[in-house]
Amino acid sequence: MTSNFSKILKRIVSDSYENYKYDPEFDSLLQKEHLHFEHFPAGTMLIQCQNPIYCICILVDGLCCTEKYNIQGRLLISENISPVEFFGLFEAVHPLPLYQHEVSVRCITSCTCLKIPVNHYLKELNTSIDALQISLQILSKFVYRILLQNDGLILNNARCNILLKLLECSDGKAFPYLLPMKKEELAQTLNISLRTLYRKLDAMYEEGLISTRKGKILITQEQYGKITAALQKELQNGTADDS
Known part of the structure; x- marks a missing residue:
């Protein structure tokens, strides 16, 4: 019980x-x-x-x-x-x-x-x-x-940080999951500029990793799997982005 x-x-x-x-x-x-x-x-x-x-x-x-x-x-x-x-x-x-x-x-x-x-x-x-x-x-x-x-790659890779945060926020939640925080709060949480965040999110929209609803980030169950695969690929490749 x-x-x-x-x-x-x-x-x-x-x-x-x-x-x-x-x-x-x-x-x-x-x-x-x-x-x-x-x-x-x-x-x-x-x-x-x-x-x-x-x-x-x-x-x-x-x-x-x-x-x-x-x-x-x-x-x-x-x-x-x-x-x-x-x-x-x-x-x-x-x-x-x-x-x-x-x-x-x-x-x-x-x-x-x-x-x-x-x-x-x-x-x-x-x-x-x-x-x-x-x-x-x-x-x-x-x-x-x-x-x-503590991994130098991740500390300098805004894309990885965003993908990781999206996984953390949506893990265990019902799909489709609407990220409750504003983009300004997300940028502040990740210690990156709002401009960098928007640029990385735009690329993720184009890749089909995330969707949007009423200005907020929406993640479907299929996209959750894609985000997981994308993060694993980034870590395996070991290439830092230019933020």
Whole structure:
């Protein structure tokens, strides 16, 4: 039998926040688990690096930025993050006792999050195979993204970054999938110029990798397969684009 907690996680990772934020059935599941969404204005520091981990913070709406600083306080790494992201999950399940956050997280836009106490989350992982599988998928995507970020090719290849983001956003969703974020937000998430984004998207439209509806990116199930194949080809060829 699927637990209420697992049902919550499944809905969050498979659907857009806009589709369940006013859903009374979903709200009932949250109440049964004594959980609720929290809303934060732009500029809010959601997580402070080296602060103790009390909750798994799930970003379901908005745009955040993760920040890593050195001992002197100089910014080393900055990455824009869009939903869905589970902040604190990696640290909470790590075999070594990581009791503090490894990065800071700041709201770029207004954000909505679901904060789940660590003990509550870990208890569900020990009792629910569904919750465990979802968490493994989330962690797998996180590790894969980190590996790609450390690949010099990907860091300098806007096309690969766009293809990867499209796969991440549409993975597990019902098709056809309409990307909820605006193109300006997508460019900001990928740390590329809006001009570069439009140029790369135009090429993808011509290749049949994506479609458009009301100014937003639309991905069919067939196109999802094409995007996967295109990304694999880019990685195998090992050729960086000129962005």
